[in-house]
Amino acid sequence: MSRDVSGQSDINKMKTEPDGSFKRAASSYRNFIQKGGQFPPEKDRYHLYVSYACPWATRTLITRKLKGLDEIIPITVVSPRMGEHGWPFASVDQYPAAEVDPLYGSEHVKDLYLRAEPNYAGRFTVPVLWDKKNQTIVNNESSEIIRIFNTEFNDLIPADKAKIDIYPEELREEIDSVNEWVYNAINSGVYKAGFASTAEAYEAAVYPVFEALDKIEKILEGKKFFVGNQLTEADVRLWVTIVRFDPVYLRHFKCNIRDIRHGYPNINRWMKELYWKNPAFKDSTNFDHIKTHYFWSHPFVNPQRIVPVGPIPHIEPL
Numbered sequence: 190m191s192r193d194v195s196g197q198s199d200i201n202k203m204k205t206e207p208d209g210s211f212k213r214a215a216s217s218y219r220n221f222i223q224k225g226g227q228f229p230p231e232k233d234r235y236h237l238y239v240s241y242a243c244p245w246a247t248r249t250l251i252t253r254k255l256k257g258l259d260e261i262i263p264i265t266v267v268s269p270r271m272g273e274h275g276w277p278f279a280s281v282d283q284y285p286a287a288e289v290d291p292l293y294g295s296e297h298v299k300d301l302y303l304r305a306e307p308n309y310a311g312r313f314t315v316p317v318l319w320d321k322k323n324q325t326i327v328n329n330e331s332s333e334i335i336r337i338f339n340t341e342f343n344d345l346i347p348a349d350k351a352k353i354d355i356y357p358e359e360l361r362e363e364i365d366s367v368n369e370w371v372y373n374a375i376n377s378g379v380y381k382a383g384f385a386s387t388a389e390a391y392e393a394a395v396y397p398v399f400e401a402l403d404k405i406e407k408i409l410e411g412k413k414f415f416v417g418n419q420l421t422e423a424d425v426r427l428w429v430t431i432v433r434f435d436p437v438y439l440r441h442f443k444c445n446i447r448d449i450r451h452g453y454p455n456i457n458r459w460m461k462e463l464y465w466k467n468p469a470f471k472d473s474t475n476f477d478h479i480k481t482h483y484f485w486s487h488p489f490v491n492p493q494r495i496v497p498v499g500p501i502p503h504i505e506p507l
């Protein structure tokens with residue numbers, strides 16, 4: 190009989206901390222792709238499993254596009270309806286733009302984790318960077334996958350793409366420090382507000398989201414990019430949460446002190462410019478998957494699973 194992993198796959202069974210707060214578990218696979226290492230950079234050896242809905246996975250999609258890795262690292266997109274078995278492939282949940290697993294015909298993302306490690310005890314999250322040669326997961330932590338994409342395939346891509354550096358040496362210190370508070374207050378902060386199971390835990394989480402947004406609004410005054418004068422991973426990491434804010438987090442996660450489009454003109458302009466002027470951002474964004482995922486997959490938050498139609502438009506024109 191196979192092991193019961195429903196406690197790991199079913200988000201409805203996920204427990205908050207005793208005080209009602211939500212803590213995100215650390216990612217389990219943390220290997221790096223590098224020349225001469227266990228996982229060397231090679232064309233068509235690695236495969237990226239993603240959801241368009243997931244902000245963490247979208248970081249990897251954006252970076253893959255920015256770096257022109259489309260042909261080096263193919264992707265597979267799961268269905269946005271994350272149910273009791275976790276993320277399904279199109280073979281068991283046909284949904285527009287969802288795909289079947291081309292490597293193993295898996296039904297769910299959990300099958301990949303259990304193929305790599307039958308006793309895997311963590312959550313079955315996307316993104317997953319998979320090694321076809323060793324049939325295992327290289328890395329399932331988006332912040333590390335984007336660093337891998339930023340540098341490690343540079344010998345296999347055209348010079349103009351290799352030149353793109355979203356974690357430049359001279360800005361690293363500032364990027365690292367910004368990443369830390371943006372992660373806590375914003376990327377993870379909206380989930381802490383949304384998954385809190387007591388009013389106290391919710392209120393403790395929601396104010397810091399808006400304090401951080403207020404701070405970013407000031408930083409982006411008259412600026413095109415978050416850190417320095419060029420696109421960096423600080424923009425990528427912040428953007429994936431901001432683009433979901435008005436369509437999802439405002440209602441679904443009760444982050445409703447202000448919205449982005451009326452409350453934060455600088456953040457709104459920065460978000461729109463990246464979306465409309467840089468195809469790596471627009472091509473990695475699917476508002477249907479984003480909205481369907483959240484409003485459908487968390488019946489403990491939205492029991493009727495009705496997906497709100499607005500805001501119209503999901504993102505304003507420039």
Ligand SMILES: N[C@@H](CCC(=O)N[C@@H](CS)C(=O)NCC(=O)O)C(=O)O
Nearest residue numbers: 216243244245312314315329330331
């Ligand atoms: N630390 C991970 C977090 C990934 C993550 O939490 N992904 C969510 C989707 S947005 C997921 O797959 N959750 C499934 C689950 O927890 O069952 C990363 O940044 O890559």
